[in-house]
Amino acid sequence: MTAIQDQLAHNHCYGCGADNEKGLQIKSHWHGDECVCHYMPRPEQCAGPEQYVYGGTIASLVDCHSIGTALSNYYKLEGRDVGAAPEIWCVTGRLTVNYLAPTPIDKEIEVRSTIEEVGERKTRVKSRVYSGGIQTAEGEVIAIRVPDSWKNVSS
Numbered sequence: 001m002t003a004i005q006d007q008l009a010h011n012h013c014y015g016c017g018a019d020n021e022k023g024l025q026i027k028s029h030w031h032g033d034e035c036v037c038h039y040m041p042r043p044e045q046c047a048g049p050e051q052y053v054y055g056g057t058i059a060s061l062v063d064c065h066s067i068g069t070a071l072s073n074y075y076k077l078e079g080r081d082v083g084a085a086p087e088i089w090c091v092t093g094r095l096t097v098n099y100l101a102p103t104p105i106d107k108e109i110e111v112r113s114t115i116e117e118v119g120e121r122k123t124r125v126k127s128r129v130y131s132g133g134i135q136t137a138e139g140e141v142i143a144i145r146v147p148d149s150w151k152n153v154s155s
Contacts (some may be wrong), residue, residue, distance in 0.1 A: 004028045004030060004082055005017070005025075005028060006018050007081070008083050013039050013064060015063060016065070017117075019080070024064070026068075033115075036065055036113075037065040038072070039110075040108050041057065046105055047102075052103060052105055055097070058099070059097045062097055062141065063141060065111045065113055066127050066141035070090045070118075071088050074088045074090070086148055091146050092141060093122065093143065094144040095139065095141050096140050096141075101134060107132045111128070111130075114126055114127050122143070122144055123143045124142055125140065126138070127140070
């Protein structure tokens, strides 16, 4: 099964962009009503104590996985394959993360997300972060669907 992120053309996002070789390169897949991501942290993603993952990395995983969950759900609702033209893109309107326990850096992280609410332009995604079967964080993202022109705005 091809990851959601690998179906998006020209995605250079640090967290989820398949075209960003220095990024996190997360991969998300649907399993029933949950979208799941597995990620193995790298040593340089440590917190102050080297045995734990930096909170910003965890927030990035929740953020990018949730955005992939939301945009792929819009494709599903429209009966189209992820990445099919016209492209669907979402951006983060709000990100909240609650850290429940330290996340070990030497274990794979699993992020499990569900769609809690969906509207024409806004989706609310809830995510839970696990390491070694223990929940270490939870988060919520408000994903905003943006127009096609969003990708082509020059600075």
